Amino acid sequence: MTQQTQMETINLSTDVLVVGAGMTGVKAAAEIAASGYRVVLIDEGTGLGKEAGSSVADLDGEELATLDALVESVNGSEMIEVMTGTRIDGAAGVPGDFRVWLSGNDDIVEKSIGAIVVASELVACPLNEAYGLNLSDTVITQSQMEAALCENPAAFAGKSVAFMLGLAQDGNPLVLERVLKSVLAMENMDDASAYVFAGDLKVAEDGLERLYLECRDKGAMTVKLTEMPAIMQEDGTLSITYDDPVLQRKVELSPDIIVVEEAIGADQVNAALADMLKIDMGSMGFLQTENVHRYPVSTNREGIFVVGGSRRVKKRYGALMDAENAAIKVRNLLGDGTITIPANKAVLDIGKCTFCLTCYRCCPHGAIYWSADNKPVISKVACQGCGICASECPMDAIQIGDFNDADMIDQVTRSSTAKADGAPTIVAFCCQNSGLEAARMAELFGMPLPKGLKTVAVPCAGKVDIDYVMHALAEGADGVVIMACHNGNCKSEKGSLYASWRAANAQGMLEAIGIEKDRICFATTASNMGADFSGILMSMEETLTGK
Amino acid sequence: MIVAERKPFEEVRAMVKDFKKVLTVGCGTCVAVCLAGGEKEVGVLNSELKIARRMEGSPIQTGGVTVERQCDMEFLEELDGIVDEYDAIISMACGAGIQFIAERFPDIPVFPGVDTSFIGVNREVGWYEEKCRACGTCVLGMTAGICPVTMCAKGLFNGPCGGTNKGSCEINSDQPCAWHRIHERLAKQNRLQNILDICPPNDWRNQTPRTIVQPGYKDRLAAFGIK
Ligand code: SF4
Ligand code: SF4
Ligand code: SF4
Numbered sequence: 057m058t059q060q061t062q063m064e065t066i067n068l069s070t071d072v073l074v075v076g077a078g079m080t081g082v083k084a085a086a087e088i089a090a091s092g093y094r095v096v097l098i099d100e101g102t103g104l105g106k107e108a109g110s111s112v113a114d115l116d117g118e119e120l121a122t123l124d125a126l127v128e129s130v131n132g133s134e135m136i137e138v139m140t141g142t143r144i145d146g147a148a149g150v151p152g153d154f155r156v157w158l159s160g161n162d163d164i165v166e167k168s169i170g171a172i173v174v175a176s177e178l179v180a181c182p183l184n185e186a187y188g189l190n191l192s193d194t195v196i197t198q199s200q201m202e203a204a205l206c207e208n209p210a211a212f213a214g215k216s217v218a219f220m221l222g223l224a225q226d227g228n229p230l231v232l233e234r235v236l237k238s239v240l241a242m243e244n245m246d247d248a249s250a251y252v253f254a255g256d257l258k259v260a261e262d263g264l265e266r267l268y269l270e271c272r273d274k275g276a277m278t279v280k281l282t283e284m285p286a287i288m289q290e291d292g293t294l295s296i297t298y299d300d301p302v303l304q305r306k307v308e309l310s311p312d313i314i315v316v317e318e319a320i321g322a323d324q325v326n327a328a329l330a331d332m333l334k335i336d337m338g339s340m341g342f343l344q345t346e347n348v349h350r351y352p353v354s355t356n357r358e359g360i361f362v363v364g365g366s367r368r369v370k371k372r373y374g375a376l377m378d379a380e381n382a383a384i385k386v387r388n389l390l391g392d393g394t395i396t397i398p399a400n401k402a403v404l405d406i407g408k409c410t411f412c413l414t415c416y417r418c419c420p421h422g423a424i425y426w427s428a429d430n431k432p433v434i435s436k437v438a439c440q441g442c443g444i445c446a447s448e449c450p451m452d453a454i455q456i457g458d459f460n461d462a463d464m465i466d467q468v469t470r471s472s473t474a475k476a477d478g479a480p481t482i483v484a485f486c487c488q489n490s491g492l493e494a495a496r497m498a499e500l501f502g503m504p505l506p507k508g509l510k511t512v513a514v515p516c517a518g519k520v521d522i523d524y525v526m527h528a529l530a531e532g533a534d535g536v537v538i539m540a541c542h543n544g545n546c547k548s549e550k551g552s553l554y555a556s557w558r559a560a561n562a563q564g565m566l567e568a569i570g571i572e573k574d575r576i577c578f579a580t581t582a583s584n585m586g587a588d589f590s591g592i593l594m595s596m597e598e599t600l601t602g603k
Numbered sequence: 604m605i606v607a608e609r610k611p612f613e614e615v616r617a618m619v620k621d622f623k624k625v626l627t628v629g630c631g632t633c634v635a636v637c638l639a640g641g642e643k644e645v646g647v648l649n650s651e652l653k654i655a656r657r658m659e660g661s662p663i664q665t666g667g668v669t670v671e672r673q674c675d676m677e678f679l680e681e682l683d684g685i686v687d688e689y690d691a692i693i694s695m696a697c698g699a700g701i702q703f704i705a706e707r708f709p710d711i712p713v714f715p716g717v718d719t720s721f722i723g724v725n726r727e728v729g730w731y732e733e734k735c736r737a738c739g740t741c742v743l744g745m746t747a748g749i750c751p752v753t754m755c756a757k758g759l760f761n762g763p764c765g766g767t768n769k770g771s772c773e774i775n776s777d778q779p780c781a782w783h784r785i786h787e788r789l790a791k792q793n794r795l796q797n798i799l800d801i802c803p804p805n806d807w808r809n810q811t812p813r814t815i816v817q818p819g820y821k822d823r824l825a826a827f828g829i830k
């Protein structure tokens with residue numbers, strides 16, 4: 057019996073907040089405004105683009121022109137409200153209905169916002185200390201070099217400049233590109249010479265190899281070193297002594313100027329933003345976890361997107377592509393200002409609820425909020441239907457769409473009591489993003505599967521309730537298998553983790569009862585791993601047959 | 604809130620070993636919030652019992668009901684028609700709730716499903732900390748909001764004792780000295796005089812079962828002749 061799912065239409069606020077007005081943020085604002093949404097573009101700095109609070113000064117001529125055009129279009133747009141000297145002070149609510157507090161110099165304004173795009177820029181941190189150098193007139197950072205080349209290139213005529221990179225940090229294409237651009241600018245000048253001392257050269261980006269060869273052909277000298285050279289900085293005299301790999305002897309060079317590399321990394325502001333917006337931090341201070349479901353610009357929360365330097369170190373065009381992708385995501389979410397969603401996606405029975413906060417604290421998508429009258433509310437727009445909350449709720453007060461407890465328990469009972477002549481009954485809870493697909497594949501390709509296998513579909517392993525697992529065994533199943541997504545590949549980020557904890561908990565219960573804990577098996581898989589599924593289930597059958 | 608822990612399964616199993624039909628009653632308030640005795644745990648305990656008893660060859664029938672609060676009579680009413688079908692009850696409420704059920708159904712054995720542990724706070728999902736021993740004469744006003752009955756190993760009202768050791772209690776270096784903390788917080792609030800003032804001893808004779816009638820309700824009890 058299939059019932060027509062009741063749908064519900066929800067009105068959304070369609071204004072979009074873009075945090076950060078560096079090149080990526082400006083681009084995102086322009087793209088989103090072009091889709092017909094009003095944009096609030098904020099930045100802590102004094103202006104847009106180059107004047108934004110933070111920004112790696114890595115723009116060359118062509119990009120600068122693009123940026124200028126973007127800034128102009130944003131300034132001229134009636135759809136974009138620019139607020140400089142402004143930061144986000146707080147945020148609450150859910151996609152389509154966020155409230156944010158923006159504080160400028162003297163006042164705080166509250167805005168109603170449908171979606172948020174975080175566009176913090178990459179920041180550069182000079183690494184002179186790692187080279188034992190103090191910054192001075194003759195020892196400068198890559199950013200200072202770029203600024204100087206922009207301002208007065210003639211000052212470098214007749215000068216020799218040594219660039220140091222890849223010795224204080226792992227090589228990085230973005231760092232290399234900036235260096236090579238400066239090297240090329242030097243080589244294009246009369247009798248200026250450039251030396252590059254590099255630990256390693258990472259050319260894995262479009263056009264980098266070509267740029268490198270161009271520099272070399274124009275006369276730049278590259279020395280590849282395996283260890284830090286001896287660098288002297290005394291009374292304005294510089295010298296670099298290194299083991300020349302070609303000449304196989306020590307060589308001393310006295311450049312006029314040393315340019316030290318910079319580490320390019322995440323803006324420190326990210327941590328505070330993550331905290332405020334309740335989004336997961338990834339590695340190295342970036343705002344995206346390594347999870348295929350988050351790419352390209354999504355976070356664990358619907359309606360909050362991260363672009364450019366807020367999520368990774370990537371060249372400028374990658375950041376601009378992010379901005380375009382964010383605009384698409386915003387359009388998909390906000391549409392015409394309404395969204396139609398199954399009414400039973402996740403339903404909280406407030407009569408059963410005991411206000412324990414467990415669901416609110418556990419939802420990995422920030423989809424549950426505490427209403428003004430002090431009750432938990434699930435945002436149907438934000439909810440991804442993973443069922444983690446439902447399985448954690450001590451009062452079974454939350455029901456998930458087609459996976460409500462009554463139906464699930466019913467299915468588990470039927471599965472557990474079914475007997476296939478002598479073969480052990482195995483109830484396999486399969487996440488529909490991985491285990492279920494793998495099961496179908498195994499079946500389709502005729503791979504071996506246990507005779508007594510009963511699969512029970514769940515929207516995410518997070519929906520596998522410890523009660524279901526124990527109920528299956530109580531009703532006569534010989535074993536229970538939970539097939540979840542690989543950690544870090546779970547659509548709900550933590551569904552697979554929760555399921556593994558519950559499985560361990562249930563195993564502990566079996567041990568306390570005095571039966572083998574391997575009657576419960578938690579395993580991770582992917583949708584295309586039918587053979588894997590078959591293997592795990594067959595070995596479970598073997599385990600159980602031996603008992 | 605009152606914090607409880609699920610009793611070790613072995614104990615529960617032993618208590619109900621002679622019974623064939625058992626009703627497990629959850630409590631939807633404190634013990635549900637601390638994830639020990641709500642509807643979820645009722646279901647899980649029943650499954651554990653079924654698995655264990657089937658294995659022993661003496662199957663058990665279980666029922667599960669979770670009431671709003673076992674410490675209020677009205678909420679126990681819903682059990683009235685049901686309990687007769689069972690030979691025993693396991694209550695998953697705190698000791699108060701368990702006793703209230705036992706009192707209401709004196710003809711049927713009632714067993715505890717949880718160990719009632721303390722009055723405490725919730726630090727994170729599943730993580731609770733004891734805060735109060737219900738001594739009946741709260742001294743938090745003197746002690747900067749830190750309970751010496753709970754936190755101080757000796758329950759001193761005028762501490763610290765000579766065993767305070769760089770912020771730790773002498774019983775265990777992991778155990779913070781309550782009075783060290785009290786001193787720190789009072790100092791911050793410029794209220795160190797509190798340490799010098801003598802805090803009168805609690806009348807520990809109050810440790811008989813206590814009854815409280817809230818001030819506004821004495822008249823109500825009298826008017827309705829409720830004793
Ligand atoms: S089903 Fe998942 S996403 Fe939806 S409210 Fe529950 S935990 Fe959050
Ligand atoms: S977990 Fe359940 S009982 Fe607790 S607040 Fe959420 S809905 Fe209410
Ligand atoms: S019976 Fe105990 S656990 Fe239940 S509500 Fe009352 S005090 Fe709390």
Ligand code: SF4
Binds near residue numbers: 734738740750
């Ligand atoms: S002094 Fe401590 S034990 Fe006594 S009532 Fe106050 S908090 Fe509770």
